[in-house]
Amino acid sequence: xxxxxxxxxxxxxxxxxxxxxxxxxxxxxxxxxxxxxxxxxxxxxxxxxxxxxxxxxxxxxxxxxxxxxxxxxxxxxxxxxxxxxxxxxxxxxxxxxxxxxxxxxxxxxxxxxxxxxxxxxxxxxxxxxxxxxxxxxxxxxxxxxxxxxxxxxxxxxxxxxxxxxxxxxxxxxxxxxxxxxxxxxxxxxxxxxxxxxxxxxxxxxxxxxxxxxxxxxxxxxxxxxxxxxxxxxxxxxxxxxxxxxxxxxxxx
Amino acid sequence: xxxxxxxxxxxxxxxxxxxxxxxxxxxxxxxxxxxxxxxxxxxxxxxxxxxxxxxxxxxxxxxxxxxxxxxxxxxxxxxxxxxxxxxxxxxxxxxxxxxxxxxxxxxxxxxxxxxxxxxxxxxxxxxxxxxxxxxxxxxxxxxxxxxxxxxxxxxxxxxxxxxxxxxxxxxxxxxxxxxxxxxxxxxxxxxxxxxxxxxxxxxxxxxxxxxxxxxxxxxxxxxxxxxxxx
Numbered sequence: 001x002x003x004x005x006x007x008x009x010x011x012x013x014x015x016x017x018x019x020x021x022x023x024x025x026x027x028x029x030x031x032x033x034x035x036x037x038x039x040x041x042x043x044x045x046x047x048x049x050x051x052x053x054x055x056x057x058x059x060x061x062x063x064x065x066x067x068x069x070x071x072x073x074x075x076x077x078x079x080x081x082x083x084x085x086x087x088x089x090x091x092x093x094x095x096x097x098x099x100x101x102x103x104x105x106x107x108x109x110x111x112x113x114x115x116x117x118x119x120x121x122x123x124x125x126x127x128x129x130x131x132x133x134x135x136x137x138x139x140x141x142x143x144x145x146x147x148x149x150x151x152x153x154x155x156x157x158x159x160x161x162x163x164x165x166x167x168x169x170x171x172x173x174x175x176x177x178x179x180x181x182x183x184x185x186x187x188x189x190x191x192x193x194x195x196x197x198x199x200x201x202x203x204x205x206x207x208x209x210x211x212x213x214x215x216x217x218x219x220x221x222x223x224x225x226x227x228x229x230x231x232x233x234x235x236x237x238x239x240x241x242x243x244x245x246x247x248x249x250x251x252x
Numbered sequence: 253x254x255x256x257x258x259x260x261x262x263x264x265x266x267x268x269x270x271x272x273x274x275x276x277x278x279x280x281x282x283x284x285x286x287x288x289x290x291x292x293x294x295x296x297x298x299x300x301x302x303x304x305x306x307x308x309x310x311x312x313x314x315x316x317x318x319x320x321x322x323x324x325x326x327x328x329x330x331x332x333x334x335x336x337x338x339x340x341x342x343x344x345x346x347x348x349x350x351x352x353x354x355x356x357x358x359x360x361x362x363x364x365x366x367x368x369x370x371x372x373x374x375x376x377x378x379x380x381x382x383x384x385x386x387x388x389x390x391x392x393x394x395x396x397x398x399x400x401x402x403x404x405x406x407x408x409x410x411x412x413x414x415x416x417x418x419x420x421x422x423x424x425x426x427x428x429x430x431x432x433x434x435x436x437x438x439x440x441x442x443x444x445x446x447x448x449x450x451x452x453x454x455x456x457x458x459x460x461x462x463x464x465x466x467x468x469x470x471x472x473x474x475x476x477x478x479x480x481x482x
Contacts, residue, residue: 146328147328147329147330147331149323149324149328150328150330150385153303153322154322154388156343164331164333165331168331168332169332246332246333
């Protein structure tokens with residue numbers, strides 16, 4: 001799993017780099033526009049430790065934001081499954097709000113909360129929260145009639161049992177969505193840092209952009225890719241372990 | 253204790269086809285009764301109307317003293333996270349705890365107790381599902397193909413055991429098997445297509461019980477009656 005993810009990333013990254021070099025040398029662009037491979041290498045040696053710390057900073061915020069969004073999406077998804085007006089209101093509100101680009105709302109968050117950790121965390125959580133919420137509401141609102149019927153008709157059904165049944169029956173779907181949204185958490189944190197934060201790899205990219213230093217940006221992108229791949233592999237492994245624990249051989 | 257349906261009319265929303273046009277029938281008190289009829293005639297629909305899952309019909313369903321009506325079908329599943337034993341322990345009311353062991357033994361479920369539902373064969377799954385319903389408090393249990401995929405010998409043992417253990421309860425057994433319906437059931441409600449009048453015909457079955465000699469000629473006669481009625 002780990003090898004595959006890292007190989008895939010390396011292939012894509014170095015293909016992208018190769019395309020840049022083809023453009024540079026075929027159009028005879030200067031090192032100021034697209035740096036030479038030597039310059040990229042020298043920059044990476046010089047800035048790797050600093051950017052590595054920055055990307056770990058970003059990753060830690062992304063993981064926190066991701067956990068927060070999973071917690072929020074589960075809570076709201078559980079309320080949203082209700083057939084009474086609260087559930088209906090939450091479902092409609094979730095669909096409407098998710099249509100709003102978070103980047104457009106981000107300045108309000110920075111004005112209200114400043115450019116520290118809380119803003120980055122909130123934006124990261126919000127960006128991966130809505131796709132999670134839509135999936136969670138879908139899963140928790142969909143009855144598993146062939147299991148729930150017994151508990152409904154014998155008046156043994158509780159909200160906790162209902163949620164447990166629906167989550168168990170859709171465990172692979174939930175894991176896929178959680179793994180998929182991890183990338184969004186990373187994207188959200190970087191976007192937040194890029195807009196207004198004072199730490200993290202997004203902030204470093206913003207500074208590199210002001211300096212028009214593409215070599216630094218390429219190094220940052222490499223580290224982001226590696227760290228995101230590692231986080232995805234970790235989540236996939238956790239998901240695999242959960243599924244392995246529940247999976248049982250079929251009889252007959 | 254009896255259940256009575258009077259002049260039931262029903263069609264599924266968005267369709268023009270009447271499932272029932274003027275259906276009237278009676279389920280006499282306790283006993284093992286059958287609801288028989290060809291596929292698509294409305295047996296499951298009627299069962300769901302009786303236990304309140306389907307509404308939006310006209311006419312009357314009088315359940316009288318049948319307060320606790322349960323409906324079970326052969327596609328039900330147990331939650332996948334627990335074994336059959338854990339599930340039965342958790343979901344058996346105190347009043348039925350004393351018959352758990354007897355039911356498990358009679359239904360041949362001893363070997364399934366530590367397994368999860370998905371690990372069982374289809375026949376074992378249906379027997380397990382029926383067992384947990386029999387352990388509940390009910391006045392009427394509607395069994396929709398509940399013994400599908402169970403071999404004939406085991407099926408006979410189960411039905412005879414149910415009749416022996418729960419003589420004061422009412423069962424409505426939905427099946428397509430003419431022989432078992434004619435042999436084991438007390439009253440047989442034959443449901444017919446909506447353009448036939450009356451839509452339901454009530455016949456008497458052989459109501460065969462354990463240690464009873466079966467009159468084969470009478471059984472054949474009942475089977476013919478059922479076939480002719482449907």
